[in-house]
Amino acid sequence: MSNGQTSILILDDEPIVSKRLKPSLEKKGYEVETFTKGADALQRVRERHFDIVVTDLKMEGVDGMQFLSEVKEKYPDTEVIVITGFATMATAKESFNKGVFDFLAKPFKLGEIAEVIAKAEAKIKKG
Amino acid sequence: MLKTLLYINEDLASSIALRYTAYLNKFSPLSLYVTHVVEQTEKEQAGTGLVKRAWEDGIVSSGEQLVNRMLRTENIDCPLAGRPKVVMGKREDETIYELRSGGYDLYIEGYLNTADPDQFYAVVSSELYSKSPCPILMVKNLSISKKCALLCASSVDPAVLVEKSMKILGDSTFKFDIVYFKFKDAEQMQILGKGDGGSNLQELESLLDKAGKSVDNVSVLAGNPEQVGDFLKQYALAVSTLPSRKSMRMQVLANSLAPVLLVR
Amino acid sequence: MKILVTLDAKNYSKNILKDVARLAGNTLADVVFLGVQDDTASPRQSLVNTLLKYQKDIYSYFSPDDLPYAEFSSDRLEEKGKGDWTISAKGMKEFTLRIKSGSVAKQTIAVAEEMNCDLAVLGCGGKAGCEWDGEMNVPLRIAKDAPCSVLVIKQTKKTNQIVSILDHSVVSQDSLEMINQLVTLNEAGLKIVGVQKKKDGHKAEVEKRMVELLRYYNDLEINVWVKLLNSEEVKPYVTNISRESIVALWMGKESLIKLLFSQSMVDKLLETTQSSLLILR
Incomplete structure (x- = not known):
C-alpha cells in the first residue's frame, strides 16, 4: 500500500473485463494495473507487490491456478480474488485451499466485485 | 503434403473454413493455396479494350484485398504455399479449371449447416462437385476432435470409400471410427450391434485393415438423418462417398454438424 | 453471481431445488429465495415453513465443509417494508429468504431489479403448462420483463x-x-x-x-x-x-x-x- 493507496492487479484475458473494472475501481481511489496475458502479469508480480490481485482462472498459456499459487507464495499477505466464467465446485475448493480471499463466478455486477475488493482492503488494513 | 485449394469469401463460412484448415494442417500437413472468384454480371461489365482491362484489374485487385483482409483477420497458423489466386468469372467454372490445371489433392470450402437438405443437395449435385478431379471438404464447423468418422451405409461402396479417403487421410494422425447408418424414424436414435451393419460394414473393416488402419470404434446407428448428423459432431470430419441422389445418407451428410469430406 | 429463485409449495418448485443447489454450489452465488403471497398483514406461516424447508434441502446438498452459507440465527423474518419480510445469513456467501405480497411475476421482477441479480430461476409445471397456482403465465411474464437472464426449469434431467x-x-x-x-x-x-x-x-x-x-x-x-x-x-x-x-x-x-x-x-x-x-x- 503506497501513499495509503491500495494497489490492485487485474488479470483477465478478456479485455472487456479489465476495461469495465479499471475505471470504476480507479474512481474509488485504487491504483489499478490490468493485464490480459498471464506471462506479463507474472512478470509484473515478480517486479512489485500488489495488495490485491484479481485473476481469471481460464487463460491461454498461463494457468490461473498456477498464477495464484505463485502470487500467494511470493506475497502471502496479498489478497487474491478469483473470477471465473467456468466455475465448478472443484475449482472453487482448489482456490480456497490455495488461500484465495473470495471466488466470484461471472457474470457479476461491478458493485459485487467492488464490495469484495472493499472487504479484502478492510482485512489488509486491519492487518 | 496435400496440395490443397481453399476457397475464400468474406463471410462466416470462409472464416470457419480458414480456421478449420489451419487445424487440419496439424494432422495432415497441407501445401495450401487460397482462391477467390470475383463474379460479375453482364450488366456490371464495362467498356472494351484497354478500358475493360483496367476495369477488370481493378475488380481483381479488390478481390485480392478481400482475401488479404480475411487472411489478416483470421491470422491462421498455416503458411500459404503461393500467392492467393484471384480471378474474375463464374465461380464454379473458374474453380474447376484451377483444380484441374493445378493438380490439387483436395479442395476445401466453407458450407454453413442449415435445416434445408435441398440446399445441400443443390451444392453436392452441382458441376463443381461432380466434375472436381479431387475430393471436396465442406467445412461446416470448427472442431477440437482428433477422430474422423467413415460414414458407411448400404449405398456406399466400401472400396471407393477406403481407397479415396486414405489418399487424403492415410498419412494423417487422425484416429478412425466407422459410423454405419440405417434409417429409422424414431424419437430416439438407437445404437445397434455390429452384426446389424451387414456385409458392407465387414468389407469396410477388412479394407481398412488391409490399408494398415485400425478402427477405434464402430457404431451402427438406427435413426433419422438429424439424429445421426448430430451424432457426427464429435468428429473432426465425416468421410463419405459423394451421394448421387436425394437419399437418406445425403440427408445425414446435410445434417452433419461435422465437416464432410466427399470422395468419389 | 447473484441468483434469485422464486418458489411456492408446488412440485414444479420443489423439483428444481437440486438444480438450484448445483448452480449455487458451483458458482458460489449469493442466493435469494422469494415467496409471494396475497396478504400484506404478516408473512403466512405455511409459506415461511416452505421456504425454510427448501433452505434446509438446499443446504443438505452440500457437505458441511463445502457449504458456503451460514445458518439463520432465528426462524423469524423481519419486516423490511409493507408486505415485505426477510431473513439473511452471511457465511462466505449470503443466503436470504424473502416474502413479498403481491403478484408473483411483478414481485420477482421488482426483487430482481432491487438486488441487481444476474439470474432469476423458477420452475414450470408439466403437461398443464406453465401456470403457477392462482396466476397465469408467470414464467412468461418474468422472462419478458426481468432485467436479468431468466432460467425456467421445466424438467430436471441432465442435458448434454x-x-x-x-x-x-x-x-x-x-x-x-x-x-x-x-x-x-x-x-x-x-x-x-x-x-x-x-x-x-x-x-x-x-x-x-x-x-x-x-x-x-x-x-x-x-x-x-x-x-x-x-x-x-x-x-x-x-x-x-x-x-x-x-x-x-x-x-x-x-x-x-x-x-x-x-x-x-x-x-x-x-x-x-x-x-x-x-x-x-
Whole structure:
C-alpha cells in the first residue's frame, strides 16, 4: 500500500473485463494495473507487490491456478480474488485451499466485485 | 503434403473454413493455396479494350484485398504455399479449371449447416462437385476432435470409400471410427450391434485393415438423418462417398454438424 | 453471481431445488429465495415453513465443509417494508429468504431489479403448462420483463447440449458468461443457431455476430457448433431440440427472436419443451 493507496492487479484475458473494472475501481481511489496475458502479469508480480490481485482462472498459456499459487507464495499477505466464467465446485475448493480471499463466478455486477475488493482492503488494513 | 485449394469469401463460412484448415494442417500437413472468384454480371461489365482491362484489374485487385483482409483477420497458423489466386468469372467454372490445371489433392470450402437438405443437395449435385478431379471438404464447423468418422451405409461402396479417403487421410494422425447408418424414424436414435451393419460394414473393416488402419470404434446407428448428423459432431470430419441422389445418407451428410469430406 | 429463485409449495418448485443447489454450489452465488403471497398483514406461516424447508434441502446438498452459507440465527423474518419480510445469513456467501405480497411475476421482477441479480430461476409445471397456482403465465411474464437472464426449469434431467438461438441483436458479455456457466455446470456441448429472415438485410449482421462468437469461443478453446436457419424454420427446430437440450434465447430489445417468439410462442415453447429455457439478457 503506497501513499495509503491500495494497489490492485487485474488479470483477465478478456479485455472487456479489465476495461469495465479499471475505471470504476480507479474512481474509488485504487491504483489499478490490468493485464490480459498471464506471462506479463507474472512478470509484473515478480517486479512489485500488489495488495490485491484479481485473476481469471481460464487463460491461454498461463494457468490461473498456477498464477495464484505463485502470487500467494511470493506475497502471502496479498489478497487474491478469483473470477471465473467456468466455475465448478472443484475449482472453487482448489482456490480456497490455495488461500484465495473470495471466488466470484461471472457474470457479476461491478458493485459485487467492488464490495469484495472493499472487504479484502478492510482485512489488509486491519492487518 | 496435400496440395490443397481453399476457397475464400468474406463471410462466416470462409472464416470457419480458414480456421478449420489451419487445424487440419496439424494432422495432415497441407501445401495450401487460397482462391477467390470475383463474379460479375453482364450488366456490371464495362467498356472494351484497354478500358475493360483496367476495369477488370481493378475488380481483381479488390478481390485480392478481400482475401488479404480475411487472411489478416483470421491470422491462421498455416503458411500459404503461393500467392492467393484471384480471378474474375463464374465461380464454379473458374474453380474447376484451377483444380484441374493445378493438380490439387483436395479442395476445401466453407458450407454453413442449415435445416434445408435441398440446399445441400443443390451444392453436392452441382458441376463443381461432380466434375472436381479431387475430393471436396465442406467445412461446416470448427472442431477440437482428433477422430474422423467413415460414414458407411448400404449405398456406399466400401472400396471407393477406403481407397479415396486414405489418399487424403492415410498419412494423417487422425484416429478412425466407422459410423454405419440405417434409417429409422424414431424419437430416439438407437445404437445397434455390429452384426446389424451387414456385409458392407465387414468389407469396410477388412479394407481398412488391409490399408494398415485400425478402427477405434464402430457404431451402427438406427435413426433419422438429424439424429445421426448430430451424432457426427464429435468428429473432426465425416468421410463419405459423394451421394448421387436425394437419399437418406445425403440427408445425414446435410445434417452433419461435422465437416464432410466427399470422395468419389 | 447473484441468483434469485422464486418458489411456492408446488412440485414444479420443489423439483428444481437440486438444480438450484448445483448452480449455487458451483458458482458460489449469493442466493435469494422469494415467496409471494396475497396478504400484506404478516408473512403466512405455511409459506415461511416452505421456504425454510427448501433452505434446509438446499443446504443438505452440500457437505458441511463445502457449504458456503451460514445458518439463520432465528426462524423469524423481519419486516423490511409493507408486505415485505426477510431473513439473511452471511457465511462466505449470503443466503436470504424473502416474502413479498403481491403478484408473483411483478414481485420477482421488482426483487430482481432491487438486488441487481444476474439470474432469476423458477420452475414450470408439466403437461398443464406453465401456470403457477392462482396466476397465469408467470414464467412468461418474468422472462419478458426481468432485467436479468431468466432460467425456467421445466424438467430436471441432465442435458448434454445447450442450443443458443441468436439473431442480429447485440450479444452482451453477461449473457455469454451465463451460457458458459451453464455449459460448465452441465458439461454440455454448445450449439449456436443463427436466425435470419429469408429476404432480409440482417444476414450479414447475423453472420457477423456468429463470427464474433466463434472467435470468442475459439480463443477460449471451447468447441461450439454453428447452424444457420431461416426464420420460418426456427419454431419447429426449437420444439424438436428442446426435448433433449436447454434452449437459450437471446431476447434483446431489437430482437427478431423476440418477434418470432411472440408471447404465445414462448408460452407454447414453455408448454412443449421438456427441458429448460434460458432467456438471455
